[in-house]
Amino acid sequence: MKLLQVKSVEEVVKIITDSFQEINRVQELKMEDSLFKVLAEDVYSPEILPPFSRSSVDGYAVNATDTYGAGESLPAFLQLVGEIKMGENAEKINRSETRYIPTGGMLPKGADAVVMIEYTEKLGNQVMIYKQVGPGENVILAGDDVKEGELILKKGTVLKEAELGALAALGINNVTVYEKPVVGILSTGNELVSNTEKELKNGQIRDINSITLASIAKKYGAKVLLGGIASDDFDEILNKASNLLDKVDVLLLSGGSSVGTLDFTSQVVKKLTGGNLLVEGISVKPGKPTIFAKKDNKAVWGLPGHPVSAMMIFNYFGEILLNILSGSRELKFKKICKALLTRNIPSSAGRTDWIRVRLTKDTNNYQATPVFGKSGLITTLIETQGYIEIPPQKEGLEKGTWVDVILWG
Amino acid sequence: MKLLQVKSVEEVVKIITDSFQEINRVQELKMEDSLFKVLAEDVYSPEILPPFSRSSVDGYAVNATDTYGAGESLPAFLQLVGEIKMGENAEKINRSETRYIPTGGMLPKGADAVVMIEYTEKLGNQVMIYKQVGPGENVILAGDDVKEGELILKKGTVLKEAELGALAALGINNVTVYEKPVVGILSTGNELVSNTEKELKNGQIRDINSITLASIAKKYGAKVLLGGIASDDFDEILNKASNLLDKVDVLLLSGGSSVGTLDFTSQVVKKLTGGNLLVEGISVKPGKPTIFAKKDNKAVWGLPGHPVSAMMIFNYFGEILLNILSGSRELKFKKICKALLTRNIPSSAGRTDWIRVRLTKDTNNYQATPVFGKSGLITTLIETQGYIEIPPQKEGLEKGTWVDVILWG
Numbered sequence: 001m002k003l004l005q006v007k008s009v010e011e012v013v014k015i016i017t018d019s020f021q022e023i024n025r026v027q028e029l030k031m032e033d034s035l036f037k038v039l040a041e042d043v044y045s046p047e048i049l050p051p052f053s054r055s056s057v058d059g060y061a062v063n064a065t066d067t068y069g070a071g072e073s074l075p076a077f078l079q080l081v082g083e084i085k086m087g088e089n090a091e092k093i094n095r096s097e098t099r100y101i102p103t104g105g106m107l108p109k110g111a112d113a114v115v116m117i118e119y120t121e122k123l124g125n126q127v128m129i130y131k132q133v134g135p136g137e138n139v140i141l142a143g144d145d146v147k148e149g150e151l152i153l154k155k156g157t158v159l160k161e162a163e164l165g166a167l168a169a170l171g172i173n174n175v176t177v178y179e180k181p182v183v184g185i186l187s188t189g190n191e192l193v194s195n196t197e198k199e200l201k202n203g204q205i206r207d208i209n210s211i212t213l214a215s216i217a218k219k220y221g222a223k224v225l226l227g228g229i230a231s232d233d234f235d236e237i238l239n240k241a242s243n244l245l246d247k248v249d250v251l252l253l254s255g256g257s258s259v260g261t262l263d264f265t266s267q268v269v270k271k272l273t274g275g276n277l278l279v280e281g282i283s284v285k286p287g288k289p290t291i292f293a294k295k296d297n298k299a300v301w302g303l304p305g306h307p308v309s310a311m312m313i314f315n316y317f318g319e320i321l322l323n324i325l326s327g328s329r330e331l332k333f334k335k336i337c338k339a340l341l342t343r344n345i346p347s348s349a350g351r352t353d354w355i356r357v358r359l360t361k362d363t364n365n366y367q368a369t370p371v372f373g374k375s376g377l378i379t380t381l382i383e384t385q386g387y388i389e390i391p392p393q394k395e396g397l398e399k400g401t402w403v404d405v406i407l408w409g
Numbered sequence: 410m411k412l413l414q415v416k417s418v419e420e421v422v423k424i425i426t427d428s429f430q431e432i433n434r435v436q437e438l439k440m441e442d443s444l445f446k447v448l449a450e451d452v453y454s455p456e457i458l459p460p461f462s463r464s465s466v467d468g469y470a471v472n473a474t475d476t477y478g479a480g481e482s483l484p485a486f487l488q489l490v491g492e493i494k495m496g497e498n499a500e501k502i503n504r505s506e507t508r509y510i511p512t513g514g515m516l517p518k519g520a521d522a523v524v525m526i527e528y529t530e531k532l533g534n535q536v537m538i539y540k541q542v543g544p545g546e547n548v549i550l551a552g553d554d555v556k557e558g559e560l561i562l563k564k565g566t567v568l569k570e571a572e573l574g575a576l577a578a579l580g581i582n583n584v585t586v587y588e589k590p591v592v593g594i595l596s597t598g599n600e601l602v603s604n605t606e607k608e609l610k611n612g613q614i615r616d617i618n619s620i621t622l623a624s625i626a627k628k629y630g631a632k633v634l635l636g637g638i639a640s641d642d643f644d645e646i647l648n649k650a651s652n653l654l655d656k657v658d659v660l661l662l663s664g665g666s667s668v669g670t671l672d673f674t675s676q677v678v679k680k681l682t683g684g685n686l687l688v689e690g691i692s693v694k695p696g697k698p699t700i701f702a703k704k705d706n707k708a709v710w711g712l713p714g715h716p717v718s719a720m721m722i723f724n725y726f727g728e729i730l731l732n733i734l735s736g737s738r739e740l741k742f743k744k745i746c747k748a749l750l751t752r753n754i755p756s757s758a759g760r761t762d763w764i765r766v767r768l769t770k771d772t773n774n775y776q777a778t779p780v781f782g783k784s785g786l787i788t789t790l791i792e793t794q795g796y797i798e799i800p801p802q803k804e805g806l807e808k809g810t811w812v813d814v815i816l817w818g
Contacts, residue, residue, distance in 0.1 A: 169614070385740065
């Protein structure tokens with residue numbers, strides 16, 4: 001694989017954003033099973049909310065006119081004709097009459113406001129009102145929150161606690177959501193054996209990328225289909241990759257880093273996508289020898305074999321891609337911790353550097369210490385909480401600088 | 410309920426942190442089913458990693474001594490005796506011999522370094538070496554990454570992609586993790602009917618808190634047990650709450666906001682916990698009338714009935730509590746977006762204010778616009794992406810200030 005047209009991280013993001021759209025498979029789910037799913041249609045309210053005018057305080061339901069002029073020294077006297085019970089229909093009041101009403105209680109006909117109990121005094125069958133109220137005061141009117149037929153949730157909304165609460169309030173029991181994108185994973189390499197293998201032969205190592213890439217895909221809300229391991233054989237890789245691609249939205253091939261295996265991956269990806277390669281190499285460290293191609297609305301990645309490189313590439317770009325495929329139209333943010341850099345970090349201009357760091361905390365601040373290590377070494381990764389991005393226009397960072405640490409999860 | 414000893418947000422956090430510990434139920438899981446679970450024991454490596462010395466480049470395996478003095482003008486000549494294949498045992502080399510080795514290939518006996526292919530030239534059965542290498546150069550030695558018996562993952566670690574990758578590399582197929590904490594939810598109020606109810610009678614509203622609180626619990630990795638709805642009847646609430654508390658680690662009661670129902674909740678919580686109330690009122694808006702109590706290592710919350718108040722309280726304090734119960738010992742961070750405030754926000758000193766905001770973006774910056782609304786109105790919440798916290802010592806925020814918006818998810 002010749003990395004002649006290496007693209008910047010920014011360019012790759014733009015390519016992903018411009019080239020893909022949400023998957024077109026939708027499903028109807030019960031509202032309570034749809035947490036974190038993405039709405040595939042606009043949702044309109046079938047009714048008004050609240051369904052009846054309610055009191056927002058504990059107090060007395062009144063006709064506001066009956067309280068005009070009332071004050072500390074000159075209370076209004078109203079006839080107490082009963083109590084409104086929660087969950088029950090409120091019987092009407094006439095002029096100069098009142099009923100006790102609890103917070104959330106239904107406002108009776110004839111009343112248009114509520115006087116807070118703090119400004120009243122009960123004397124037998126009479127209630128003294130020490131403060132005047134205007135129409136609508138301390139009342140949430142029927143339909144104040146939502147009108148019938150009103151658009152309440154837009155297509156592309158991720159259903160979180162508040163959205164599900166709104167659907168519950170309106171009695172909407174079913175929603176149409178996008179299915180989760182499916183990510184297929186195929187590890188390649190003659191040296192690889194399954195991670196469940198207890199005894200290794202000389203020259204063999206266990207497959208790491210299947211579980212790490214699957215975990216990242218699940219973190220970003222995708223389903224996973226594991227394709228196992230393929231030997232360094234063009235036909236075998238192509239065959240297994242092609243079968244997997246039929247069933248998934250995103251195919252991840254991760255291969256060795258030797259020249260021969262890189263070429264295999266590149267050729268297979270070309271063959272699979274009819275030569276529709278969008279990216280051949282990214283100016284980022286780690287992860288430069290990454291291939292990205294497209295077939296219909298399906299994405300095919302040729303990821304480096306190094307576990308750390310493959311993880312970082314898919315962690316970064318996979319989030320953006322899966323977000324688009326999922327149908328979400330929401331702003332996305334990363335979890336970040338501001339920290340003080342504990343040592344200098346050298347970096348080459350013209351390339352994005354992702355530097356893994358260990359976070360520690362003293363009384364006031366977080367400190368970020370870069371953890372360098374050959375990218376094949378998994379322990380350098382499990383000791384870190386996140387990474388720092390050094391953009392292409394910068395040459396390194398100095399000790400004592402405040403940095404944004406992008407957290408793993 | 411008298412809120413005489415209202416506590417600050419900070420005090421409540423400290424009470425939670427000091428009063429609870431991780432749940433003591435553990436389970437053994439397959440490694441691949443343990444994503445985001447928390448390790449309940451230290452994990453030691455059963456073997457070394459990498460299991461054999463490997464090349465980190467494509468090149469020729471050599472005895473470093475044979476390359477001493479080699480340079481552009483004076484190459485060393487080595488006898489090519491074959492090729493090392495990925496995944497296969499490497500046959501030994503003698504002095505002055507070499508074998509081609511791909512990245513990740515096993516270093517043969519007799520070799521202690523690898524010369525990158527860029528610095529070599531093959532001529533029939535001979536390889537010319539144009540650069541000397543030192544012992545260990547371009548080699549990852551067996552055990553360089555992990556020693557046998559080494560502590561690799563500590564109790565309390567959340568298993569994410571990297572940790573699972575490390576377990577895969579070492580052939581560790583099973584892990585002992587904490588079970589998820591279980592959250593029980595009981596909504597109370599005569600006015601409440603199930604959210605699946607199609608037709609409402611006058612005075613009735615659908616239960617919102619069950620789904621919103623369940624969603625938050627799931628977001629923070631807990632299991633949920635729904636207790637349904639109880640009427641405003643002391644014995645009924647106590648009975649249902651008591652049954653639920655037997656089966657859960659965290660019990661959430663959410664009641665109406667009228668004086669009567671608040672008293673019910675308070676009495677029930679007292680009865681359930683033998684009077685062990687830790688918090689009776691929090692100086693925060695929204696959410697002041699919150700009760701928090703403890704029985705053994707179980708937490709009982711009396712949450713306000715207002716959906717928004719209940720959500721915000723459990724979103725904030727529930728994350729901290731569930732994190733402790735889950736056994737996680739990792740640093741936790743919130744997702745934050747820096748944004749410019751588009752208008753003044755008034756706020757009372759001496760109280761924490763949580764102001765919900767809508768985020769928008771222009772070319773360069775995010776803007777945060779406060780969305781005010783009576784806290785019973787669900788639509789004011791679904792239009793927001795997060796909230797701003799105004800601490801007790803501040804009186805409001807001015808338009809144009811940079812604020813940290815804490816995002817919902």
